[in-house]
Amino acid sequence: MRNNLALSARNYFGEENLDRVHLLRKNTSWLEAQLTHPGTVFLPFQNLQPFLSEERQLVPFSVHDLQVKGLSVAPVLLGIREERAYFAVDVSETNYKPLAIGNFQELREATLQLPRPDSALLAYAKAMLHWNKQHQFCGVCGAPTLSKEAGHMRQCTNADCQTSHFPRTDTAVITMVTCQGKGLLARQASWPQGMYASIAGFLEPGETLEHAVAREVQEEVGLVAHTVQYHSSQPWPFPASIMVGFTAEVESTNLQIDPEEIEQARWFTREELKDLVATGEIKLPPALSISYRLIQDWLTSEVD
Structure with missing residues (x-):
């Protein structure tokens, strides 16, 4: 387990x-x-x-x-x-x-x-x-706020408002997509040449994490996820997010890429990806990222 x-x-x-x-x-x-x-x-x-x-x-x-x-x-x-x-x-x-x-x-x-x-x-x-x-100003009335609880709450100074504000983080899902022993990686046009990473996107209001995974996979590469499993999570203070990592198995390898989100997406076998990384043709995300961890865990796993 x-x-x-x-x-x-x-x-x-x-x-x-x-x-x-x-x-x-x-x-x-x-x-x-x-x-x-x-x-x-x-x-x-x-x-x-x-x-x-x-x-x-x-x-x-x-x-x-x-x-x-x-x-x-x-x-x-x-x-x-x-x-x-x-x-x-x-x-x-x-x-x-x-x-x-x-x-x-x-x-x-x-x-x-x-x-x-x-x-x-x-x-x-x-x-x-x-x-x-x-959050130095109240998001409700615009009045200045004061630091309370050692910086973990900010209080509106407007006597008619006095709203308490608490820290929030933006939730994003990030997913290692697999199908029939292959793994899917994608890249955005703004990334360094040759860099590929896992599919990712922000959670929307009224959405479960699992549904967000399925939606992002469908929107970005046109694939239907039939199995979504939680992997791990990572605080990501750039500037204020939590990355929630998953693996997802999809029904087919036929890609329909959203060009506004993705420049290119490719399927790799484990051995193929290892060889391409070794030669420098493919670059993985920085080792500090959960995307790197998801990819490495898939590469070292023998179970699909």
Whole structure:
């Protein structure tokens, strides 16, 4: 039987590595104590890029290292790891210059050099800072909002509204499509030459995840899925999504490609795809993506 928890943990950004201390987010005295505690770790971001060492490693800042005024977004509590509180801090609109050796770097590019627990922590931090930045005004009445519950809720300041806003993620499904021992990969025109990946698309309102898989497969390549099985999931903070991975068996290999979505789609046997990747004719998605994991798991499986 497939261990989906283990599979999700194998995906980049999917490893749970801290206690999110949900109840303590509302404890103002505890939060105030943590914000001034010398053991608390602060992770500064600039334009949603984390500060990393020149070797692309996480740099923990203490309260003494991070003396910043004029933050547009209050520090966001991430949780407790190894008995230390972790906060994400957006310094984008300040003149703060870290004294540590390093720089602000794009997480997508640095992930493969980071330890997996750190990449997951930074992905979480980036997603939370992005949400806070995007919701500084109420979506109901337009009034300013205030950070509450350590950055996990924003409260409308309009006394006649006072709507509470909570973080949201955009759900996308991504699928390894198979038929009669072959796997289907597709590419978009904007991708690097030779790169192919799994079929993907966003979940629509009123739709189950399984129906979204079947719809995306039918819309993009004109195939009918008769078996859809959950594989694993992956947080994807670029900027704020959750990728839900599936496998799907379809009835035939006759493709009807939607040219607005797909430039090309191809069927491959396992050996054919391995050979084409080895020669460089076909490029797979980056190793940090769940698409890469879906393809690799199919390539190493002997069961169709």
